[in-house]
Amino acid sequence: MAGRMMALLPRWSSRVFAVELDGAPFYFAVQESHLGEEAPRVFRKTQPRDRCYSLLVCSKDRIKTARFYGELEHKLLRELPPECDLSPMSSFLPNVRDSLIKGYFLKDSSEGSSPVERLLGDLTQREPVMVCSYCKGEDGQQWTQHVWSHGGSKVMEVAKKYYVVPSEAPEYHPSALNMINSDVFYSLEEARDVLQKCGDIIPEAMSVLELLPSRAEARNKPDFPVIVIEGLDATGKTTLTESLRETLGATLLRSPPQCLSPWRDRFDQEPPLIRRAFYALGNYITAEQMGQEGKKTPVIVDRFWHSTAAYAIATAASGPVCNLPEEGSEVYCWPSDLLQPSLVVLLTLDPEERKRRLRNRGQGKTNEEQELDHNQLFRLRVEEAYRRISGPACVSVDASPSADQVLQQVLLLIRGKCHL
Numbered sequence: 001m002a003g004r005m006m007a008l009l010p011r012w013s014s015r016v017f018a019v020e021l022d023g024a025p026f027y028f029a030v031q032e033s034h035l036g037e038e039a040p041r042v043f044r045k046t047q048p049r050d051r052c053y054s055l056l057v058c059s060k061d062r063i064k065t066a067r068f069y070g071e072l073e074h075k076l077l078r079e080l081p082p083e084c085d086l087s088p089m090s091s092f093l094p095n096v097r098d099s100l101i102k103g104y105f106l107k108d109s110s111e112g113s114s115p116v117e118r119l120l121g122d123l124t125q126r127e128p129v130m131v132c133s134y135c136k137g138e139d140g141q142q143w144t145q146h147v148w149s150h151g152g153s154k155v156m157e158v159a160k161k162y163y164v165v166p167s168e169a170p171e172y173h174p175s176a177l178n179m180i181n182s183d184v185f186y187s188l189e190e191a192r193d194v195l196q197k198c199g200d201i202i203p204e205a206m207s208v209l210e211l212l213p214s215r216a217e218a219r220n221k222p223d224f225p226v227i228v229i230e231g232l233d234a235t236g237k238t239t240l241t242e243s244l245r246e247t248l249g250a251t252l253l254r255s256p257p258q259c260l261s262p263w264r265d266r267f268d269q270e271p272p273l274i275r276r277a278f279y280a281l282g283n284y285i286t287a288e289q290m291g292q293e294g295k296k297t298p299v300i301v302d303r304f305w306h307s308t309a310a311y312a313i314a315t316a317a318s319g320p321v322c323n324l325p326e327e328g329s330e331v332y333c334w335p336s337d338l339l340q341p342s343l344v345v346l347l348t349l350d351p352e353e354r355k356r357r358l359r360n361r362g363q364g365k366t367n368e369e370q371e372l373d374h375n376q377l378f379r380l381r382v383e384e385a386y387r388r389i390s391g392p393a394c395v396s397v398d399a400s401p402s403a404d405q406v407l408q409q410v411l412l413l414i415r416g417k418c419h420l
């Protein structure tokens, strides 16, 4: 397995490894010769009896890789002894697109014999996982990385050994390397391709594919304006979109569209690659409805591509806002085959007022909505990603005044921009 894995991951010694401990990344690299380097910080934090391992998930089949990454975490949490700490880890070639592979860093602090090596040896044999163990040299400083292989009847053997050295933080956060067409989709074709490839493991994907337009056409502009209302949950989108529908005699649409409701929960359980492709496809179905309805009346849309992209980007990146792809990055560009609304309004709200509204409403929340509550950094990343998306960019409106005042404010914008 290690030989096959190494072929999938060429330039091993040009790779940087990032271990995330308590939300902060620790970087290291490997090299073939011993140059007397000091130990990287992640290893300096270990105790003498700790044994360290890395597991990186990769195969040529990206659906299999994405699904197995999630399953692996559950398997490890279930089967590892309680003295083991599991942290997210990744490996990448700095500034090389699509070079990021994800995995876990494992620290085993148990005393005496531990089942960890047998479990990892088993994984190496059966699954698309590359396992490495890390050993401290006799000088007490130099650490080495041992890439595992399975050798016939033996559970595992070491295929290759490298010296572990500290590495600088990369210029750009590594999560940005794989976002395009893995977290955010820029064409109907790319998103459809993902669902087509998982049809045999997720039968519901076939039902979704049947609802798709045969092709997307961004240039067929509707006669009437199309206005999208965006914002985090409980910022007042439903309240505002319903008032706009009444006031303007408009048609109200949403993304994901009603016809995808039976499968939304199912796709919410899938890893980002599949889940985000599902939401991206929802936008194309809504766009077709916008085109149809926009021939007859103005159209108001509750969430559209800004939501799909902003949540996807903010989830793929971790940590503070500076980890997002830089402003102006192609990640924030509107898909060329997706209908562009006449106006996108982003409702913004003070976090405390938003929580108050959520409490008053008292409905169940999706995992991502709960994350918005618990994780301030995630909320800040979503809000900033919304603001960075262009073509069309969103116009922010303060949603803290009364519902009627917000409506009047948005009507002013619509009349200014869309001549209604």
Ligand SMILES: Nc1ncnc2c1ncn2[C@@H]1O[C@H](COP(=O)(O)OP(=O)(O)OP(=O)(O)O)[C@@H](O)[C@H]1O
Pocket (backbone or CB within 6 Å): 231, 232, 233, 234, 235, 236, 237, 238, 239, 240, 357, 358, 360, 361, 399, 400, 401, 402, 403, 404, 406
């Ligand atoms: N301007 C406002 N002032 C005070 N309360 C408001 C205002 N707008 C909406 N609300 C109340 O806040 C709560 C959330 O509003 P609403 O359901 O419209 O938000 P939403 O953005 O559609 O949420 P979600 O995305 O979770 O569906 C509701 O109880 C609603 O009555």
Ligand SMILES: Nc1ccn([C@H]2C[C@H](O)[C@@H](COP(=O)(O)O)O2)c(=O)n1
Pocket (backbone or CB within 6 Å): 233, 255, 256, 279, 282, 283, 303, 304, 305, 307, 308, 309, 311, 366, 368, 369
């Ligand atoms: N066009 C859309 C709409 C929604 N999403 C995702 C983003 C969040 O995870 C969640 C929020 O939706 P809500 O609970 O307010 O219905 O759905 C998306 O990706 N694209």
